[in-house]
Amino acid sequence: MSTLFDRAKELIPGGVSSPARAFGAVEGDPIFAARGEGAYLVDTDGTRYIDYVQGFGAVILGHADERVTHAVIEAAGRGGAFGLSTEQEVRLASLVVERVPSVERTRFVTSGTEASMTAARIARAATGRSIILKFEGNYHGHSDAFLVKAGSGVATFGIPMAAGVPESSVADTIVVPYNDVAALDRAFEREIAAVFIEPIAANMGVIVPERAFVDAVASIARAHDALCVFDEVVTGFRIGSGAVQSGLGLTPDLTMFGKVLGGGLPVGAVGGRADLMELLAPIGPVYQAGTYAAHPHAMAAGVAALEALTPDDYATLEATATKLFEGLAEAAKHAGAEVTVVRAGTFGCVFFSADAPRNFDDAQKTDRAAFGRFHRAMRERGVLIAPSPFEAWFPSLAHGDAEIEQTIAAAREAFS
Ligand SMILES: Cc1ncc(COP(=O)(O)O)c(C=O)c1O
Numbered sequence: 107m108s109t110l111f112d113r114a115k116e117l118i119p120g121g122v123s124s125p126a127r128a129f130g131a132v133e134g135d136p137i138f139a140a141r142g143e144g145a146y147l148v149d150t151d152g153t154r155y156i157d158y159v160q161g162f163g164a165v166i167l168g169h170a171d172e173r174v175t176h177a178v179i180e181a182a183g184r185g186g187a188f189g190l191s192t193e194q195e196v197r198l199a200s201l202v203v204e205r206v207p208s209v210e211r212t213r214f215v216t217s218g219t220e221a222s223m224t225a226a227r228i229a230r231a232a233t234g235r236s237i238i239l240k241f242e243g244n245y246h247g248h249s250d251a252f253l254v255k256a257g258s259g260v261a262t263f264g265i266p267m268a269a270g271v272p273e274s275s276v277a278d279t280i281v282v283p284y285n286d287v288a289a290l291d292r293a294f295e296r297e298i299a300a301v302f303i304e305p306i307a308a309n310m311g312v313i314v315p316e317r318a319f320v321d322a323v324a325s326i327a328r329a330h331d332a333l334c335v336f337d338e339v340v341t342g343f344r345i346g347s348g349a350v351q352s353g354l355g356l357t358p359d360l361t362m363f364g365k366v367l368g369g370g371l372p373v374g375a376v377g378g379r380a381d382l383m384e385l386l387a388p389i390g391p392v393y394q395a396g397t398y399a400a401h402p403h404a405m406a407a408g409v410a411a412l413e414a415l416t417p418d419d420y421a422t423l424e425a426t427a428t429k430l431f432e433g434l435a436e437a438a439k440h441a442g443a444e445v446t447v448v449r450a451g452t453f454g455c456v457f458f459s460a461d462a463p464r465n466f467d468d469a470q471k472t473d474r475a476a477f478g479r480f481h482r483a484m485r486e487r488g489v490l491i492a493p494s495p496f497e498a499w500f501p502s503l504a505h506g507d508a509e510i511e512q513t514i515a516a517a518r519e520a521f522s
Pocket residue numbers: 162216217218219220222245246247248258304308309337338339340364365374
């Protein structure tokens with residue numbers, strides 16, 4: 107019998123609209139989502155999973171949260187794309203500016219990829235320099251200049267960076283190992299426009315960098331008049347009501363957001379110092395535009411999500427994550443599996459390795475085949491995690507004790 111996946115493969119390359127949705131790395135075929143209900147995902151065969159993908163971190167309140175759904179329906183009733191500014195967009199911008207002290211102005215785009223592209227353009231214009239420095243295994247979206255030793259799907263499928271990306275597009279990209287201050291220092295022998303960093307890496311599994319490393323990124327960039335750019339597409343409004351930078355007391359020049367900011371709808375944003383942001387057209391000479399930028403439905407979803415999230419919610423989510431990841435570590439230990447569980451506040455991941463990776467090389471040496479078997483065993487027990495050892499697990503506010511306990515029970519069997 108022909109499946110939906112068979113049909114999809116005839117129409118869509120690989121049957122998926124993003125390689126991160128393929129199941130090649132985890133012994134299986136892609137799951138087709140029919141609907142989400144809080145902590146649960148129901149596929150087109152009617153199988154119900156406890157879901158830790160949660161839109162690759164875009165969903166934090168749980169699927170189909172009533173407040174977000176209601177806001178989107180209301181917005182849709184007022185129309186679609188207007189090609190004009192809206193009140194909701196100003197509201198969402200004010201929430202970003204209020205919650206992230208380094209952000210004085212923000213511009214909305216439709217994805218994290220676009221946010222990175224725009225940040226790079228601003229940085230190059232502001233400094234009059236071309237070179238962008240990024241870290242191995244950090245993922246800043248799929249634009250050419252950033253597709254060098256990137257994490258996420260690029261790492262999962264070991265995709266060579268060359269295909270379709272001309273040398274010239276990456277000639278001005280320097281890549282340095284994560285957590286390596288000496289290599290960062292050496293790279294500054296060249297004139298660099300900006301250093302891009304995921305302040306908690308979430309695309310080579312989850313790696314919480316050493317504090318001294320993040321401090322060095324900020325101070326070395328400053329010492330060389332380069333911009334410090336934080337990619338908080340995953341961490342923004344997920345790790346707390348602001349961003350990782352707030353907790354560290356750091357003030358990057360520019361920050362990218364996405365995921366949670368859109369409440370599950372397509373939103374990206376770049377924000378930062380007013381003088382830098384006002385280099386953007388129509389004030390300045392840096393061009394950026396979009397038919398769907400600040401789309402009213404997405405703005406409504408973002409406002410509903412951010413307004414719903416209270417400080418108590420973040421404390422609850424952190425408690426949920428602690429229970430989940432401690433339980434997973436305990437389950438692995440009980441089964442005698444060589445596993446390291448990493449939690450970064452409200453999210454985390456499971457590495458099949460004796461120690462927590464510090465960088466991309468370490469992450470690549472973890473046992474991917476074991477992860478594939480684990481993924482399958484969890485799936486068979488009704489738990490869905492992203493189909494790659496390099497993606498994070500995202501518990502949501504809809505995950506309660508019952509879901510966490512069921513997940514840990516499934517993991518106990520899966521690890522053994
Ligand atoms: C840290 C980070 N930056 C940027 C992006 C790109 O965002 P998008 O997929 O919305 O283009 C992602 C996507 O996963 C990400 O994790």
